[in-house]
Amino acid sequence: MNFTETPFLYLFFSVYALWLVLRRRYAVRILVLLAGSLLFYGYHRRELLFLIAAYCFVDWTAARWISRSRRPRIPLLAGVTFNLAVLAFWKYTPLVLQSAGSLARFMNLPEPMAAPSSWVIPYGISFYAFTGIAYLVDVYRQSCRAESSFWRYSLYITFFPHLVAGPILRPREFLADLQPGCMPVRPHRPLEAVLLLGRGFFKKMVLADRIALAVDPFFAHSADPSTAGVWGLPYVYLYAFQIYFDFSGYTDIARGLAMLFGFRWPDNFRLPYLAGSVRDFWRRWHMTLSRFLKDYLYIPLGGNRGGRLRAAANIMLTMLLGGIWHGASWNFMLWGGFHGVLLLLHRGWEACAWRFRLQGLAGIPARLWHGLCVAFTFHLVCLGWCFFRLSNPAQSLSCIRSWFVFDRDKAWVGGAADASLWLLLLSYGLLTALLHYSGRIFGWQREEHSREPWVQGFAWGLASAMLLLAVLLSPPGNAPPFLYFQF
Amino acid sequence: MKSQIARCSSTACALGRLCLGAFLGFSFLASLAELFCHLFPPSEQVEYQGESSSRAGPFVRDDELGLRYRSWEAFEEENGPVLDSLELPAQTPEPRPVWAFFGNSFVQARGMLGDTAREIVDRRIFFLGRNELLNVRVAQVELLLQHGFRPERIFMVLMPLDVAALGRQPLLTFQITSQGALGYRPRMPRGPAGWAVEHLALAKLAWFRASLHYGNPRFRAQSLDREIDASLLSDLRRVFGRLAAAAGQAGVPVTAVLIPNYEQIMSGAPTGFQRDLGALLKLLELDVFDAMEVFEHQSEPSRLFLADKHFTPAGNRLLLSGILEHLRQVRPGIEYIRVSPFR
Numbered sequence: 001m002n003f004t005e006t007p008f009l010y011l012f013f014s015v016y017a018l019w020l021v022l023r024r025r026y027a028v029r030i031l032v033l034l035a036g037s038l039l040f041y042g043y044h045r046r047e048l049l050f051l052i053a054a055y056c057f058v059d060w061t062a063a064r065w066i067s068r069s070r071r072p073r074i075p076l077l078a079g080v081t082f083n084l085a086v087l088a089f090w091k092y093t094p095l096v097l098q099s100a101g102s103l104a105r106f107m108n109l110p111e112p113m114a115a116p117s118s119w120v121i122p123y124g125i126s127f128y129a130f131t132g133i134a135y136l137v138d139v140y141r142q143s144c145r146a147e148s149s150f151w152r153y154s155l156y157i158t159f160f161p162h163l164v165a166g167p168i169l170r171p172r173e174f175l176a177d178l179q180p181g182c183m184p185v186r187p188h189r190p191l192e193a194v195l196l197l198g199r200g201f202f203k204k205m206v207l208a209d210r211i212a213l214a215v216d217p218f219f220a221h222s223a224d225p226s227t228a229g230v231w232g233l234p235y236v237y238l239y240a241f242q243i244y245f246d247f248s249g250y251t252d253i254a255r256g257l258a259m260l261f262g263f264r265w266p267d268n269f270r271l272p273y274l275a276g277s278v279r280d281f282w283r284r285w286h287m288t289l290s291r292f293l294k295d296y297l298y299i300p301l302g303g304n305r306g307g308r309l310r311a312a313a314n315i316m317l318t319m320l321l322g323g324i325w326h327g328a329s330w331n332f333m334l335w336g337g338f339h340g341v342l343l344l345l346h347r348g349w350e351a352c353a354w355r356f357r358l359q360g361l362a363g364i365p366a367r368l369w370h371g372l373c374v375a376f377t378f379h380l381v382c383l384g385w386c387f388f389r390l391s392n393p394a395q396s397l398s399c400i401r402s403w404f405v406f407d408r409d410k411a412w413v414g415g416a417a418d419a420s421l422w423l424l425l426l427s428y429g430l431l432t433a434l435l436h437y438s439g440r441i442f443g444w445q446r447e448e449h450s451r452e453p454w455v456q457g458f459a460w461g462l463a464s465a466m467l468l469l470a471v472l473l474s475p476p477g478n479a480p481p482f483l484y485f486q487f
Numbered sequence: 488m489k490s491q492i493a494r495c496s497s498t499a500c501a502l503g504r505l506c507l508g509a510f511l512g513f514s515f516l517a518s519l520a521e522l523f524c525h526l527f528p529p530s531e532q533v534e535y536q537g538e539s540s541s542r543a544g545p546f547v548r549d550d551e552l553g554l555r556y557r558s559w560e561a562f563e564e565e566n567g568p569v570l571d572s573l574e575l576p577a578q579t580p581e582p583r584p585v586w587a588f589f590g591n592s593f594v595q596a597r598g599m600l601g602d603t604a605r606e607i608v609d610r611r612i613f614f615l616g617r618n619e620l621l622n623v624r625v626a627q628v629e630l631l632l633q634h635g636f637r638p639e640r641i642f643m644v645l646m647p648l649d650v651a652a653l654g655r656q657p658l659l660t661f662q663i664t665s666q667g668a669l670g671y672r673p674r675m676p677r678g679p680a681g682w683a684v685e686h687l688a689l690a691k692l693a694w695f696r697a698s699l700h701y702g703n704p705r706f707r708a709q710s711l712d713r714e715i716d717a718s719l720l721s722d723l724r725r726v727f728g729r730l731a732a733a734a735g736q737a738g739v740p741v742t743a744v745l746i747p748n749y750e751q752i753m754s755g756a757p758t759g760f761q762r763d764l765g766a767l768l769k770l771l772e773l774d775v776f777d778a779m780e781v782f783e784h785q786s787e788p789s790r791l792f793l794a795d796k797h798f799t800p801a802g803n804r805l806l807l808s809g810i811l812e813h814l815r816q817v818r819p820g821i822e823y824i825r826v827s828p829f830r
Contacts, residue, residue: 420527453501454508461512469520472692476531
């Protein structure tokens with residue numbers, strides 16, 4: 001099930017109504033939310049429930065063993081290995097078999113069997129595998145206690161707002177809130193929750209889905225003669241916005257839903273395309289994943305310690321694994337490796353004397369320099385998206401080549417020529433900026449109880465309008481799924 | 488008491504300001520969206536814009552069929568390269584008779600029935616290569632026959648989805664603009680709601696999104712598996728009556744091929760569509776072949792379908808073999824096959 005399907009509406013309202021009625025009874029609350037989450041996950045494929053149940057049981061048992069064992073490394077390794085092995089099996093078997101087949105053909109050896117064409121990766125597996133690993137490592141490091149209740153732990157993993165596409169939560173960010181006496185009994189900032197929901201659904205159903213309709217034909221035929229001469233840069237810009245609106249829209253919806261149940265979760269995005277460097281980009285894009293990779297991979301590998309060469313190797317390995325986590329294709333690894341190289345180059349730039357001179361600029365020159373950095377970073381990120389979006393390097397390179405082809409007759413054709421789409425994006429950007437700056441004047445950012453009634457009412461009106469417009473302005477027909485559901 | 492009244496009035500005041508703020512917030516965004524929809528009308532409303540649409544087409548209004556082609560030249564402009572192969576209306580040096588197929592993508596798309604017939608059957612196979620509404624197909628047949636086209640047989644290939652469009656938009660709702668474009672008259676609400684839908688882009692969008700603009704908004708395509716309702720049957724009688732009349736006048740036999748859909752073959756969904764339409768077509772004295780008899784006893788029906796529920800080459804060959812076997816019973820003693828369908 002996903003958030004934009006009609007059955008989700010029925011499920012959410014039923015679960016929420018039950019929660020409102022029964023929220024003073026702790027055990028019942030846990031069971032209602034757990035049942036609703038399992039129904040959400042198993043709606044289309046019931047067999048997935050066995051998989052997630054296995055994850056919950058193994059991680060819960062391993063954590064309890066870690067907390068009691070004199071050699072906690074053994075259960076830690078066992079638990080992490082289970083998480084990664086099952087993830088690798090489901091996600092990477094077709095890629096491994098395909099690559100082995102190509103190698104066998106190249107070497108004139110008998111080909112191994114191919115993965116069945118009906119192989120489907122269980123959705124959300126990358127996210128809940130990482131959530132489980134984070135929990136096991138935190139228990140090992142004693143930064144959180146092993147959870148005694150299997151049902152509480154299962155709810156921590158399976159709670160439907162974050163189950164399929166994050167945010168990747170630390171135990172202190174959510175498991176702690178599920179403890180008796182800590183579990184919320186009322187919504188947390190309901191106005192902000194509904195604003196997040198409105199914004200999330202609008203970003204996904206109107207902006208991301210409209211962009212998808214415009215750009216998918218180009219990317220489907222990027223290496224074909226049919227797109228020869230078509231200027232690819234506008235399509236890549238649009239895809240950059242599509243993936244941002246799709247994923248950040250999902251996160252907004254997840255956080256808004258969680259707030260309705262009283263939970264406060266971290267944000268996943270902080271205006272990533274305003275980053276002035278690739279390092280800054282990774283501090284603003286999918287922040288919970290960046291945090292996970294830093295705390296559970298980069299730092300345990302040694303981080304910055306061990307010299308420049310070692311640090312560089314750690315960065316590259318982290319980014320390569322981060323890339324391949326996104327999808328079972330060598331292109332994702334190329335994308336991760338590309339960002340790894342950019343991070344290393346940025347490190348070199350940081351030590352450069354010119355950088356300090358430019359950092360010392362003030363006034364208009366400083367703003368111009370910052371603007372250049374933002375534009376340059378954005379284009380580097382877009383270069384990476386060419387690998388992320390397309391399934392093989394040849395198509396990606398063909399897409400990048402199309403950036404530099406400018407045939408006047410074919411420059412603005414197809415979806416990129418849709419003026420309504422660009423107007424919608426521009427309007428959304430201006431409106432967001434206007435509301436952000438007016439919030440400082442009118443007090444959107446203040447606590448709800450301290451706002452003027454008409455300001456509160458205005459915000460409620462905006463939130464309601466966004467929810468309604470998300471439905472009315474979305475493209476007709478079946479909505480494409482959230483992009484990050486495939487991971 | 489006074490303090491109670493003061494408290495109530497300040498609460499009422501706060502509530503009033505809250506509601507005013509909500510109205511302002513909602514109106515602010517809604518008016519921006521209204522402006523956007525006026526500037527860029529949604530694509531699903533294009534066919535309902537009537538004379539304000541800038542689209543052009545080759546049609547004129549026909550009271551019985553809903554539309555017909557304005558002229559042979561208009562039809563030729565739409566389908567020129569395909570018609571050239573027929574060299575109408577003169578006799579061609581090519582001795583083989585022509586079979587003409589009309590149908591949806593199960594006929595027209597690459598690798599489907601049309602291409603399969605070209606490979607196997609010892610006839611010249613003609614199809615226009617484009618999917619059209621049912622009444623447009625009949626208008627095409629009429630025009631071709633009027634222009635001297637005399638195929639050995641016309642095959643009208645039909646599936647439940649072919650009549651679904653008429654189910655949603657009955658013939659009464661068809662509207663042809665002065666530019667010849669095909670459109671529809673939208674169903675509109677009455678009273679103040681009608682005014683709102685007429686004048687407010689967002690209200691119109693909501694009306695369209697709720698699918699209430701269709702001539703028959705209660706129609707559900709899935710119901711065709713069970714039966715064809717009376718009003719749709721009445722429209723189909725008019726459409727196929729015209730086909731029967733035109734073909735009868737020209738002396739060209741027509742075979743209606745009723746293809747079952749994926750759900751009917753794989754999930755055992757009812758075949759009410761075939762039953763009701765088959766009965767209607769027989770009443771109009773058209774030859775009918777129900778292809779369900781070919782598919783229902785297949786041991787591995789999943790091999791007959793692609794991922795998009797079109798037939799695989801095996802499925803197309805099976806369908807064609809069923810058609811040929813039916814024709815052998817209708818007109819025994821005539822051989823049609825150039826290559827065996829089962830290889």
